[in-house]
Amino acid sequence: MKPPPIWLMRQAGRYLPEYKALRAKAGSFWSMCMNPELAAEITLQPIRRFGFDGAVVFSDIFVLTAALGVPVEYEEGFGPRVGRVVSEKELVHDDALWARTVSPVYETLARVRSELPTGTGLIGFAGAPWTLAGYLAQGHSTDDQRAAKLWGYRDPAGFDALLDQLADAVAEHLIGQLRAGADVVQIFESWASGLTADSFARWVIAPNKKIVARVRTEYPKAKVIGFPRAATLEGYVRYVQETGVDAVSVDTSAPISWAVQAFGKRAVVQGNLDPIALIAGGDALRQAVDRILEATKDIPFIFNLGHGILPETPIAHVEELVARVRRPR
Secondary structure, eight states: OOOOOBOOTTOSSTTOHHHHHHHHHHOOHHHHHTOHHHHHHHHHHHHHHHOOSEEEOOOOTHHHHHHTTOOEEEETTTEEEEOOOSSGGGSOOOHHHHHHHHHHHHHHHHHHHHHSOTTOEEEEEEEOHHHHHHHHHHSBOOSSOHHHHHHHHHOHHHHHHHHHHHHHHHHHHHHHHHHHTOSEEEEEETTOOSOOHHHIIIIIIHHHHHHHHHHHHHOTTOEEEEEETTOOHHHHHHHHHHHOOSEEEOOTTSOHHHHHHHHTTTSEEEEEEOHHHHHHOHHHHHHHHHHHHHHTTTSOEEEEESSOOOTTOOHHHHHHHHHHHHSOO
16 A cells, blocks of 8 residues: 655754754744745755655745735744734735745745655645734734634624735735745645634635635646644534635544545545654554554545644654655555
8 A cells, every 4th residue: 555645744944953053053033934045955854854745845924924014023932923913904015025025935945846856745835814814913823813803803894804815915925836836835724723603614714715716717726735723623624615625634633534534535634643642752653643544544645743843853753753654554
């Protein structure tokens, strides 16, 4: 039986010693994202070390907000801070600013494309509108997305206009990445949990559907992965049915056997190893990997994590993961 392809979310970065060495020289995360030479090197580091089947471009979801005139900065030990937005009219639509901000991502993709081994896919990505709106409304990360929800409830027309602008920007950014050489693009809806069914439909499904449709007007055969992380099971089903994504990435809490039954004949399933199990290693890792492989053996499947790889992940455990996924069965 042929093993499934494998790549890991956030595989390029903070758990790799070669990345840490480069980060120490570069000075900041954002400067690395904006430097195509460095970003291409970081993208290729896990491919050289582990031979993953896909290289995910080293970039950041806030490239888009910066391209729309919203400043972003990274605080050690805290994470990203973005300029707080209280009106959809605050987004800036300036062609020169857009090109200046997103072009390093496309140059990075082109550089990586030229150096990738034959048979290794190139993956681009963007944050989804609801997730980006959550940061814009709050100014930083928050578990409950309170500011964005309040905006959506109090000013539904204005919030819809914000999501609509963000959807246009996400679609254009994904198209730009496909044009630069990406084989696949993934939409990260990192904060899809905790929404009512109606809010999920309006704030998550509708903008993502618009993005997929817009991408397909330029690239009808484009492969798009959707990741509505921590959505309800019903939400996952509606997302796949209504957005038109080719593949769905499921988080750790979604039972893989359920995902096989729900999507096995409709979309490629991607996921969903617990990143903590990868840190733990040993029997916990081996058993978790085997359960996923057994459950997905009869469907189109991409082995991945249920969320991004964590900084303290041992290199040896990643090596063991790749070897176990690819072992003869």
